[in-house]
Amino acid sequence: xxxxxxxxxxxxxxxxxxxxxxxxxxxxxxxxxxxxxxxxxxxxxxxxxxxxxxxxxxxxxxxxxxxxxxxxxxxxxxxxxxxxxxxxxxxxxxxxxxxxxxxxxxxxxxxxxxx
Numbered sequence: 001x002x003x004x005x006x007x008x009x010x011x012x013x014x015x016x017x018x019x020x021x022x023x024x025x026x027x028x029x030x031x032x033x034x035x036x037x038x039x040x041x042x043x044x045x046x047x048x049x050x051x052x053x054x055x056x057x058x059x060x061x062x063x064x065x066x067x068x069x070x071x072x073x074x075x076x077x078x079x080x081x082x083x084x085x086x087x088x089x090x091x092x093x094x095x096x097x098x099x100x101x102x103x104x105x106x107x108x109x110x111x112x113x114x115x
Contacts, residue, residue: 010106012051015083016043017099028104029083031055032075044102051104 016026023036024043033050037043058070074080086099 012104012106013083014044014047014102014104015086015099016040016047016102017086027075027079027083029075029079031071032073032079040100048104051106055106 012028012030014026014028016024019025023038024040025036026043026047027034028047028051031054033054035043035046035050037046058067086101
């Protein structure tokens with residue numbers, strides 16, 4: 001029996017922070033994608049484009065059996081630790097921090113594409 005798509009299946013967890021070279025580094029944990037940009041807004045936009053491009057490429061593959069593995073390609077444990085540390089620091093208002101958490105959403109037309 002086919003499982004329906006839960007709303008949480010459409011949400012991709014991401015984070016970003018300024019690195020030592022004054023660039024913003026971003027990571028999408030759920031697809032193991034990373035990017036770098038000059039500003040936080042540019043990094044988020046770049047990440048959104050990478051996610052869309054990645055998912056379109058995966059769905060266009062001729063090897064349909066590989067699609068589930070390619071869409072559940074999680075980042076290494078280190079990136080998850082960083083994500084949850086940022087999340088923890090967000091709850092402590094006295095710690096100034098430029099790191100950001102953000103979510104990207106799988107476009108519904110791609111998420112419901114019959115493979």
